[in-house]
Amino acid sequence: MEIKYLTDKKSIAPLVVFRIAFGAMMFFSTIRFWARGWITELYVKPSFYFPLMDWQWAKPLGSTGMHLLFILIAVSALCIALGFFYRIATVLFFLSFTYVELIDVTNYLNHYYFVSIVSFLLILLPANRYFSLDVRRNTSIRCLYVPAWTIGVIRLQMGIVYVFAGIAKLNYDWLIQALPMKIWLPAKSHLPLVGPLMYKTWVAYLFSWFGAIYDLFIVFFLINKKTRPIAYAFVLLFHISTAIFFPGIGMFPYVMIVGSLVFFDESVHYRILRLLGNSTVEGEEKMYYFKPPVQRSIFLLLGIYFLLQLLLPFRYLVYPNHLFWSEEGYRFSWRVMLMEKSGNTFFYVKEPASGKKYEVANNTFLTPLQEKMMSTQPDMMVQYAHYLQQVYAQKGINDPEVYADGYVALNGRPSAQYIDSTVNLAKQAVGWQHYTWILPYKHNQ
Amino acid sequence: MKKRTWMFLLVAACTSSIFYACSKGDNGGNDTGGNAPDAFKTAMLTNYADTLIIPAYTDLLAKLQALETAANTFLTSPSTNSQATLKVSFKDAYISYEKVAFAYFGPGGTAALNNSLNVFPANTKRIEAGIASGTYSFTVPVASDSIQGFPALDYLFFSTDAVTKFADAGAANRKKYVQDIVSRMKSLVTDVLSQWKTNYRAGFIANTKLDVGSSMGYIINQLAFEMDQMKGPRIGWPFGKMSGGTAYPTNCEGYYGSFSVSLAVANLTSLKNYYTGGTGRGIDDYLLLLGKSSLNSTVLARFDAAIAALQAIPEPMSASFTNSNSPYIDDAYTKIQLLLTAIKTDVASATSIRITYQDSDGD
Incomplete structure (x- = not known):
């Protein structure tokens, strides 16, 4: 199990810089989230939520509770950055942040998933053994070196994000049709200098192909020491462009810009640390050692973890439907900004005994964002149908049945009927199984 | 190290110059109809402001003035005849309103114009209570919405025995209530229109x-x-x-x-x-x-x-x-x-x- 390459002695600096950057970024994005009123907007105001996988225990905690939870996230992020009670901070951050993400899949974003799993990895890593308050409290824990794998897992995780985002782009619409870029770019014609170019077809192709090639290969150029500086220039170019062109993606570009620093070697990281404060390299040249049984368990755990990481993006292959259409196996696969999809769904509640039919005003139960997300994601429709069944039963309707009439437009093709409107969605279950009631995607549209 | 720093700078310089050069290049291609795209959107938004939205408010204001005149005639001598004349002006104004209902953003949105002008059905009980007591407010958000505007006038002018009610003991209060509604409608629309004409128009057009x-x-x-x-x-x-x-x-x-x-x-x-x-x-x-x-x-x-x-x-x-x-x-x-x-x-x-x-x- 002790593979030499994995346990090689490496400088701790890249890990420390990653810890500080990650903690600081999470701290500021939590503050930003709060300042924009999104805690209330997304986790207090709605009357109904869509927990991931229908896990009903993942409930919002009310206004006070949610704000306290976000304080916990912010404080633990700050503690991660400062390396203060690091192990406790990473565990608390991972649990609290992940809990928030489980409450409502409406708010699912790939970079939130990234934050969750990276904070999980950080729990296992000795990133507080240098340049931290924990070291200041107890200098005996200070280490200048760590086993190579502790930095390697972060690099591998970054690599997985990039490569899978690239693989996801290898599809007909993206490469041959330049969709959705052809749709999205004209909406950016207000931009200075480049604005007039946004209507040009070749620009859409340039963006599509450049994006795909960048995602597929950037990590290999980052690994190679010779190409690393140029590769990082491309990291900056790519992510700053996406931040300008698609401000809607929020923090993601910055997370990747800062995260990609982990590929640089120690000299760069020592320079960064010197900018941040006094960081002497002198002193005992200690290396952090995991006890062999602990290290073996961690290897086993990480083995399973990365195996899952590699398998999850391909799980869509076991579903018969078109992935973008049915979204079965879509999440947790680094499919970022990949398609233009919108929908419109009308729900009807029927009382079988009387034959009475009640159309549902979705906006009484859902926020505009929830309604938008639900209208293109089948598992959310089922969750909503279960909720409507309850609500209408309480209103005195006997055995309410819930039907939906939905239309979805994918990548600019004319909207088409999305689900079988004769299926009682209240009787359907949320899960990994294939949803037979999604109508097949018509390729010739 | 030096060599790599140079290459880094080179890529950065190249990419920015590509963007710059491209933007300076030919942008009058036929795919934009001979116009720079911003000009397209600006022209479109100018059309929305100058030939659709502002004229719609102007028309509504004129129709409300006509309605006020017809209403005063009716209130002075309520009869089925004057009621029929009033109905023409009322319908004209209401139809004119349907053309501004769309513009529920900017000044219209800030003034919550649609809420004051057209929340239906009218709450007839609260309208009658307001008339009877002579105390009512049209400015309480949400609560006031259904006791004013076109739906309230619709009820007051055209419900069964509307004409007789304008001649009975409570007629003075009822007439004042009508006049208060009409003058509030006029002042709201005047205000929204003037904001569109002064400040809002330029920002609306500039935001492409x-x-x-x-x-x-x-x-x-x-x-x-x-x-x-x-x-x-x-x-x-x-x-x-x-x-x-x-x-x-x-x-x-x-x-x-x-x-x-x-x-x-x-x-x-x-x-x-x-x-x-x-x-x-x-x-x-x-x-x-x-x-x-x-x-x-x-x-x-x-x-x-x-x-x-x-x-x-x-x-x-x-x-x-x-x-x-x-x-x-x-x-x-x-x-x-x-x-x-x-x-x-x-x-x-x-x-x-x-x-x-x-x-x-x-x-």
Whole structure:
């Protein structure tokens, strides 16, 4: 199990810089989230939520509770950055942040998933053994070196994000049709200098192909020491462009810009640390050692973890439907900004005994964002149908049945009927199984 | 190290110069119709402000002035004759309002104009209580909405024994109540119009973005929103679509004056006009610019089908809800739903404008 390459002695600096950057970024994005009123907007105001996988225990905690939870996230992020009670901070951050993400899949974003799993990895890593308050409290824990794998897992995780985002782009619409870029770019014609170019077809192709090639290969150029500086220039170019062109993606570009620093070697990281404060390299040249049984368990755990990481993006292959259409196996696969999809769904509640039919005003139960997300994601429709069944039963309707009439437009093709409107969605279950009631995607549209 | 730093700078310099050079290059290609694209959007938004929205407010203000004159004549000598004359002016003004209902953003949104002018059904009990006591306020958000505006006037002018009530013991209070409503409507519209003419217009035209809260974002969102209103409060709810078929005929727009169909037709016709931009540039031209001509044809056809279906409903709509004419309502309802889907799903998607009133990250 002790593979030499994995346990090689490496400088701790890249890990420390990653810890500080990650903690600081999470701290500021939590503050930003709060300042924009999104805690209330997304986790207090709605009357109904869509927990991931229908896990009903993942409930919002009310206004006070949610704000306290976000304080916990912010404080633990700050503690991660400062390396203060690091192990406790990473565990608390991972649990609290992940809990928030489980409450409502409406708010699912790939970079939130990234934050969750990276904070999980950080729990296992000795990133507080240098340049931290924990070291200041107890200098005996200070280490200048760590086993190579502790930095390697972060690099591998970054690599997985990039490569899978690239693989996801290898599809007909993206490469041959330049969709959705052809749709999205004209909406950016207000931009200075480049604005007039946004209507040009070749620009859409340039963006599509450049994006795909960048995602597929950037990590290999980052690994190679010779190409690393140029590769990082491309990291900056790519992510700053996406931040300008698609401000809607929020923090993601910055997370990747800062995260990609982990590929640089120690000299760069020592320079960064010197900018941040006094960081002497002198002193005992200690290396952090995991006890062999602990290290073996961690290897086993990480083995399973990365195996899952590699398998999850391909799980869509076991579903018969078109992935973008049915979204079965879509999440947790680094499919970022990949398609233009919108929908419109009308729900009807029927009382079988009387034959009475009640159309549902979705906006009484859902926020505009929830309604938008639900209208293109089948598992959310089922969750909503279960909720409507309850609500209408309480209103005195006997055995309410819930039907939906939905239309979805994918990548600019004319909207088409999305689900079988004769299926009682209240009787359907949320899960990994294939949803037979999604109508097949018509390729010739 | 030095060599790599140089290469880093080289890539950075190259990329920025590419962007710069490209933007300086030929941008008068025929795919933008010989115009720089910003000029296209600016011209379109100018058309919206100058030939659609501002004239619509100007017209409404003029119609409200005419209504005030007719109302005063009626209040001075209430009779079925003066009531009939009043009805013409009232209907004119109400129909004119249907053309500004769309512009529920900017000054109109800030003033919550639609809430004060057209929340129906009117709360007749609270209106009568206000008249009886002589104390009422039109400025309490939400609570005041249903006791003023066109729906309240509709009730006060045209409900059964409306004429006699203006001649009975409480007539003085009732007349004052009417005058208070009309003057509030006039002052709200005057204010919104003057804001459009002074400050708002320039910002509206200059904002060529398409994000949430941009001018075009408002246009698409309001088209969808007004169609939702048509499907819900104007037709679906009173028809009983939400209530298992139990109709609420008195809840329809313009119930007492019995011209609900005319109002609905005026509303949807004006939405079509906002879609096409009238004779100037509109969303239809923008779709053509984007190469979406078949979508544009679909939308136009669905507009025409929905308007025709509405026109086919016999007045009064409230009676058609429950009598043998109800299939006409069902038909119009279905066609509006199709139109709504085209706007909310296809047009929003093609223009990449989000139908939401919320700002958030998304990927």
